[in-house]
Amino acid sequence: MKNQIVDSSAPVLLVGGGECPRAALIDALAVTKTVVAADGGAAHCLELGRVPDAVIGDMDSLDPDLAARLPEGVLHRITEQDSTDFDKCLRMVQAPLVLGHGFLGARLDHQLAAMTVLVRRADRLCVLVGAEDVVCVAPPRLALDLPLGARVSLFPMAPVTGRSTGLRWPIDGIGFAPGGRVGTSNEVSGPVTLEMDGPSMLLILPVACLNALLAGLAEAPRWPARAI
Template identity: 30%
Template sequence: MTPPTEPKVTVVVVAGGDPPTPEEIARLPANPVVVAADSGLDHAQAAGLTVAIAVGDMDSVSPEALTTAEQSGTRIERHPPDKDQTDLELALELATRLADRVIVIGAGGGRLDHLIGNLTVLASPQWSGVQIEAWLNNTQVLIVHSHRTLEAEPGDTVSLFALGGPAKVTTTGLKWPLNDEVLEPLTSRGVSNQATTPTPQITVSEGVVLAVIP
């Protein structure tokens, strides 16, 4: 399988969980396109990010953040509170139309059900043409639909989880490699592997894999 070309456009989605850390903000690309999901608008403004679009039912964002956004030209897309999608999913729909790489920050913290929902939404097949990753404080979560190169130091822990069904996986640069092998969901086989190079490779020919680097 031929690896995809390097992403050309990156969108940063700021969710309403934990505020992004200064280290996460420092790692972002320069002058990113920023989409805020509801109270992610407060987090983005506090971090000094310029928000292009804010989306959600706006039930958690502060009135001050909304006023500042409107005055600065941020596009506000309001949705009714009684909706089938979370604010993060609405933000991802926007972001994936604009970019071929999406970085989600602020998706952790708070309620466990929100974290689980956020991670499963990231792995939806509707975003399979986009490289999606989430930064959760010191943990990086990458979605692998076909091929991804991970950024890791030798000795770093890399855990792989099949989502939604079995995944056929090939890896390089990991201590315990997989060679076109089936990784079953609801098992712990992919937990706590180790990187042996700075750029481990994950290729998924069937299914979808969540790669976690704590």
């Protein structure tokens, strides 16, 4: 695709500069061919001996000594300050799936900004992976094979409605909205299906459910791109 820094037919690992559990990142690096770092996230990669294929951001948090270690053509500086480095990366990376490490945990304001970007770029399928949770924008339709009793949390970033099966508390007929009704701490009671009427609902699952989530997303339709 034109105007993309990275264009991959396979999933891409995106590494941010925030809290990044070492073991999980090692596992992700071992199974992902293309690695992109968001600004200072390059430090996490270099610490583990992996030079990112691209480093994207305004470079305000990347140590100059680390930047000097990067091969020519890896650093992609985007100086505008109207978007976060995460946003810059998502809009410049074209891939069937982006797995984001280093965006959850630590600073709450950074996490909230990342959640906003997930919704803004809902057409870019992205799953953020943290120490405790994984989160993505719920697609139009999704089927999940999850353990009975597993936690399923839904958090609206804008007014949205949907339908469900396999949840202890069905969501049918509920008008969700920030500052209004939210759907946190639901539980799996059977095979889970979710249908959403808009790209504004965050789906939050325990990190142990990552593989089940990826399997479901692989079969799910995607949201179309929106004019921003």
